[in-house]
Amino acid sequence: MPTDLLILVSVLIFPGGLFAFSLGLMLKGVDRRVAARLQGRVGPPLLQPAFDLIKLGFKRTMVPDSAAPGVFLAAPLIGTVAMLLAVALVPIAGVYTPDPRLGNLLVLLYLLSVPGVALMLAGSASGSPFGAVGFSREMALMLAYEATIVLVVAAVGLRTGLAEGGVVTFSLAEIVRHQQEHGAYLLDPLMWPALGAFLFFYPANLGIVPFDIPEAETEILEGPLLEYSGPALALFKVMSALKTVVVLSLGIALFCPIAPHGIAGLAVWLASMVVLLAVGISAVRVSIGRMRIDQAFSFFLKWPLLLAAASLTVVVVV
Amino acid sequence: MTTAVTETYTIPVGPLHVALEEPMYFRIDVHGETVARVDINAGHVHRGIEYLTTKRTMLQNVVLTERICSLCSNSHPETFAMAAERIAGIEIPERAALLRVVAAEVKRIASNLFNVALLAHLVGYETLFMHVMQVREIAQDIKETVFGNRMDLGAICIGGVRYDLDEKTTGFLVGSLDRLVPEIEAIVQTYRTNGSILGRTRDVGVLTREQAIACGVVGPVARASGVAYDVRAVAPYAAYDRLPLEVHVLTDGDVWSRAMIRLAEALTAIDLVRACLRDLPDGPTRLAETPDIPPGQAIAKSEAPRGELIYYLKTNDEPRPERVKWRVPTFMNWDALRFMLAGAKLADIAIIVNSIDPCVSCTER
Numbered sequence: 001m002p003t004d005l006l007i008l009v010s011v012l013i014f015p016g017g018l019f020a021f022s023l024g025l026m027l028k029g030v031d032r033r034v035a036a037r038l039q040g041r042v043g044p045p046l047l048q049p050a051f052d053l054i055k056l057g058f059k060r061t062m063v064p065d066s067a068a069p070g071v072f073l074a075a076p077l078i079g080t081v082a083m084l085l086a087v088a089l090v091p092i093a094g095v096y097t098p099d100p101r102l103g104n105l106l107v108l109l110y111l112l113s114v115p116g117v118a119l120m121l122a123g124s125a126s127g128s129p130f131g132a133v134g135f136s137r138e139m140a141l142m143l144a145y146e147a148t149i150v151l152v153v154a155a156v157g158l159r160t161g162l163a164e165g166g167v168v169t170f171s172l173a174e175i176v177r178h179q180q181e182h183g184a185y186l187l188d189p190l191m192w193p194a195l196g197a198f199l200f201f202y203p204a205n206l207g208i209v210p211f212d213i214p215e216a217e218t219e220i221l222e223g224p225l226l227e228y229s230g231p232a233l234a235l236f237k238v239m240s241a242l243k244t245v246v247v248l249s250l251g252i253a254l255f256c257p258i259a260p261h262g263i264a265g266l267a268v269w270l271a272s273m274v275v276l277l278a279v280g281i282s283a284v285r286v287s288i289g290r291m292r293i294d295q296a297f298s299f300f301l302k303w304p305l306l307l308a309a310a311s312l313t314v315v316v317v318v
Numbered sequence: 319m320t321t322a323v324t325e326t327y328t329i330p331v332g333p334l335h336v337a338l339e340e341p342m343y344f345r346i347d348v349h350g351e352t353v354a355r356v357d358i359n360a361g362h363v364h365r366g367i368e369y370l371t372t373k374r375t376m377l378q379n380v381v382l383t384e385r386i387c388s389l390c391s392n393s394h395p396e397t398f399a400m401a402a403e404r405i406a407g408i409e410i411p412e413r414a415a416l417l418r419v420v421a422a423e424v425k426r427i428a429s430n431l432f433n434v435a436l437l438a439h440l441v442g443y444e445t446l447f448m449h450v451m452q453v454r455e456i457a458q459d460i461k462e463t464v465f466g467n468r469m470d471l472g473a474i475c476i477g478g479v480r481y482d483l484d485e486k487t488t489g490f491l492v493g494s495l496d497r498l499v500p501e502i503e504a505i506v507q508t509y510r511t512n513g514s515i516l517g518r519t520r521d522v523g524v525l526t527r528e529q530a531i532a533c534g535v536v537g538p539v540a541r542a543s544g545v546a547y548d549v550r551a552v553a554p555y556a557a558y559d560r561l562p563l564e565v566h567v568l569t570d571g572d573v574w575s576r577a578m579i580r581l582a583e584a585l586t587a588i589d590l591v592r593a594c595l596r597d598l599p600d601g602p603t604r605l606a607e608t609p610d611i612p613p614g615q616a617i618a619k620s621e622a623p624r625g626e627l628i629y630y631l632k633t634n635d636e637p638r639p640e641r642v643k644w645r646v647p648t649f650m651n652w653d654a655l656r657f658m659l660a661g662a663k664l665a666d667i668a669i670i671v672n673s674i675d676p677c678v679s680c681t682e683r
Contacts, residue, residue, distance in 0.1 A: 039445045040452070129329045133351070133664060209442050210514065219440075219665045221335070289514030290442025292665045293351060 007088075007099050015096050015249075016088035023270075024241030025049045027248070027277055034282040049241065056234035064227050066127030075125060076228070076235035079118030083242035086111040090249045091176045093257035094265030098173065105153055105170040108250070112149075112205065115243050116142045119214065122236075123224030134223020137293045138214035144300035145204040145211075148197050151308035155194045156185065156254050159315045176257040186256040190318060194311035195255055200304035202280045204296075205247055206240070209285040213293050244281075248273050251280070326354055331667055333362045338671065339436070340678035342652075351664045356656055360682055367683040371642040376402055376611050379639065380475060387680040388469045389432065390646075392425040393622035394680075395474040398642070400555060400618035401631035402476045406611050413601045414478035415557040416594040420491075421465070421473040421481075422556070422620070423587035423594075427498065428457035429623035430538075430580035430587075433675045434505070437577050440668045441518045446508065453501040460494045463487065476611070478604025488595060495588050502588075506581045509574070519574035523658040523670035526571055533654040537625020537647045538579040539674050543571035549621035556620075561593050573666075573673040580675075622647055624675050646680040 010016055029046035036043025045051075063069050089108045091097050120138050123131035154168065160178045161169040169175065185191040204211040215223045225236060252272050259265035291299065326349045333341040341362035347355040367386055371379050383394040396418060403410065410418075435450035458468050464487045465471040473481050483491070509515050525535070530543035540547050548565045550558040566582040568575040615632040625647030632641040651674040658670045 039448050041448070129327055129348075132327065133329070133348070136351070209444075212442065213665070219668055286445045288443065289438070289446070289512075289518060291514075292518065292663055294663070295517060 003099060003101075007102060010088040010096070010098065010102075011084060015090075015092055016084050020084070020087040020242055020245045021238065023273075024238070024243075024245045025053070027244050027273065028241050030274055031244075031277055031282045034278045035286050038283065038286045049237070053234050053237060056230055056237070059230035061228075061230035061232040064127055067227065068125045068127070071121055071125035072227075073232060075118045075122035076232050076239060078121070079115040079239040080235050080242065082111045082114035082118070083239050083246060086246045087242060087249075089172070090246060090253050091173050091257070092249065092266065092269050093176050093180060093253070093259040094261040095259070095269065097176075100171070100173070105157060105172050105175075108172070108246075109150065109153060112243075112246065112250075113142065113146065115239055116205075118239070119224045119236075122228065123214075126224065126227035128227050130220040130222075130226045131224050133220045134214045134226075137220075137223065140293055140297055141204060141211060141213060141300075144297045145201055145304070148300060148304040148308045149201045149205070151305070151312050152194045152198050152201070153254070155308065155311040155315045156191070158312070159185070159191065162315070172253055176253055179257050184256045184258050185254065190314050191255070191311065193307040193314065197304045197308035197311065198251060198254065199280055200300070200307075202247060202251070203284055204300065206244060206281065208281060210288045210291045211296055212290060213296055244277070245273075248276050248280075251276060325349075329664070331671075332359075335668075338668075338676075340676070342671075342676060342678050344667070344671070346659075346664075346667065348664055353659050353662045353664065353667065356659045358652060358655060360652075360678070362682070363679045364682045365679075368642060368644075372638055372640065375637040376476065376633070376639060377608065379642065381472075383642075384470050384472065384474070386683055387677050389429045389677055390425070390622040390624060390627070390680060391470045392421050392473060393620055393627050394644070396422060396556075397618050397620045397622075397627050397629040397644070398631065399474050399476045400620065401616045401629045402611050402633075403609075404616035404618055405614040405631065405633055406476075406609050408477055408605065408609055410478050411602045411604070412557070412599050414603050416598050417479045417481065417483065417603060418474065418556045419558065419561065420483070420591050420594050421471050421479065423590045424457060424460055424464075425471065426587045426623045427584045428454055428461065429675075430584045431457065431502070431505075433672065434509070434577050434580055436672050437519070437573070437669065438515070440672055441514060443512075443514050446512070446515070450505055453498070453505060456494050456498050456501070460491055463490050475604055475608075477609050478602070480604070482603050483595075483598070491591070492595065495591060499585070499588055502581060502584055506578070506585075509577055509581065516574065518666070518669060519572065519577065519673075521570075521572050522666050523573045523662060523673055524571050525654055525658050527569070529654065529657045530571065533650065533657065535625075535651050535654045535674075537621070537623075537651065537675075538576050538583065539625065539651045539654065541566060542568050542575035542579045544569040547626075549619055549626050553619060555618070557594065560597075561590050563590065573669055576673045576675075624648060624677055624680075625651065644683075646677065648674065648677045648681045652676055652681070 028049040033043040089098050089102055116138055120135045123135035157170050158168045160175045161167050259268040326347050329346045329348050332338050332343040343359035345357040374382055380395045383398045384391050386394050431454035435447050438446035462468050473479050525543045527544040530540050530545050546565055546567045550563050551565050564586050566579050611633050613634045617630050619628040628645040630643040634640045
């Protein structure tokens with residue numbers, strides 16, 4: 001098969017596109033279910049996120065009079081497309097290695113910030129004051145957590161690059177291959193600070209408690225999403241589901257890409273996604289309350305940044 | 319940042335807002351994330367109940383006042399009945415006085431837990447919210463089992479109470495209270511130590527003692543600001559003068575203090591109910607005959623879960639009252655919101671508003 005076609009398949013069918021879409025919705029369902037169980041509730045059916053999407057698909061998208069219609073409708077598209085590309089950039093150990101022409105870790109980092117930018121666009125284009133507040137909060141939060149994730153990625157890339165006898169590498173495929181040959185960074189104490197910092201990045205990037213500040217329902221009524229309805233809102237939900245897949249699989253690729261080849265590898269990967277989701281997201285969001293934006297900002301400039309900087313220093317020094 | 323945020327914009331909180339349980343409209347000028355000015359606009363649930371009371375007989379009004387608001391639904395008919403009894407010079411039987419305390423304090427437990435649960439919800443701590451609501455369910459079960467209803471107890475009548483405790487309901491009541499105590503104590507411990515709660519409620523929405531006195535705030539809001547004012551203690555009614563009532567006072571005047579006062583009062587309410595059950599004498603629960611209320615006027619006040627509730631009643635020769643007027647605790651408390659919200663963060667508005675436990679349908683009737 002020509003490689004161009006392979007790239008297309010990886011973006012549209014597996015592991016991006018259809019596969020990531022269904023997986024993201026399922027993960028959202030699992031998350032709601034696990035959170036409900038932890039709270040002593042039964043929780044919705046696993047397919048509830050899919051049902052929600054179908055329902056939204058049948059509704060109209062209302063564009064407020066005060067909105068800038070072009071940007072308002074383009075924002076969810078931009079975010080979703082960026083996430084579709086991003087999924088195809090993350091390797092699945094033993095199953096999928098992305099084509100180098102798709103891009104490397106740096107491209108992924110840029111793509112990962114697109115959903116946040118899309119939400120900011122949406123908030124400012126909706127013409128609602130709540131959207132404006134959401135915009136400024138999203139921006140503050142991004143400023144706070146981006147530094148952390150960049151340092152974490154640099155630490156992992158540097159560790160791999162140095163061990164391979166070169167300089168820093170930003171090829172995820174190489175990072176995965178190195179770990180498959182020399183053991184996962186999960187078991188490498190030197191990388192634990194980076195792992196810790198990365199775990200803080202999860203809730204902030206995915207916008208869940210305690211960092212669901214830009215959308216805080218009881219404060220600013222979902223902020224940027226307030227004015228969205230119908231298919232446009234559904235697109236944002238798809239974006240969020242895809243983002244869950246990207247961020248979780250990035251975590252696995254960076255720290256624990258150990259799996260056999262073929263179907264068994266896929267099964268192991270899926271299992272680790274679910275475990276990471278339950279531990280890193282569901283359990284966190286039920287056991288804590290929301291921070292204020294100033295609290296979150298200073299928090300991120302303290303602990304996660306400190307951990308990330310420490311890990312980079314450790315990698316350079318040792 | 320080199321340029322300061324200079325733009326001020328207006329954010330509407332309400333009349334319908336997820337954080338408000340009842341319609342109330344705040345027009346908030348926000349400077350960045352900081353509140354610059356607050357306009358409070360009321361009147362969305364005005365139903366003309368005050369006028370309606372003059373179209374109903376005294377007996378019907380006991381039923382009507384119970385429906386002013388669901389959370390203080392026992393305090394309204396109780397205070398109305400107290401005013402009527404004062405005009406007629408009626409002494410209610412001892413058993414009825416104690417049973418009125420039981421009804422009022424059971425309502426207080428549920429109402430205070432409800433507010434404290436909402437605080438967790440507004441902070442985004444859904445698990446704690448659901449847990450506190452689950453504990454409140456015990457109080458709801460008491461209401462349903464003993465009084466037959468989950469919100470409106472229908473416990474009060476002029477000259478006594480309309481319910482009685484037998485061996486079975488007393489046993490259930492005692493058992494439920496025994497289950498409630500450790501649960502509420504655990505909740506108190508959580509609110510005292512949990513970082514999420516403390517980080518969002520300590521030093522938020524502060525009302526100083528001077529401001530509290532100037533605004534004339536009542537109830538837990540006053541007691542959290544160091545004003546030891548509790549109608550049950552300063553002007554005892556029903557059987558409160560012979561019960562071991564503890565008035566809780568904190569001095570910080572922030573959202574957290576108000577929540578802690580409510581939790582402490584829920585525990586005190588349990589003690590009061592237990593004391594009532596211990597001393598409960600045999601005897602009638604109401605006057606043998608429904609009394610006629612002669613012409614006259616009277617004022618009665620009681621301590622509702624939210625604070626001091628005052629009723630003014632004027633009667634004439636007709637079976638209908640000439641004028642009924644009441645002042646609810648929220649009316650006194652919501653003006654103090656201006657002080658609490660001054661300079662607050664946008665994120666804290668809902669938390670601060672909730673901390674006065676506003677009861678809008680009482681206030682706007």
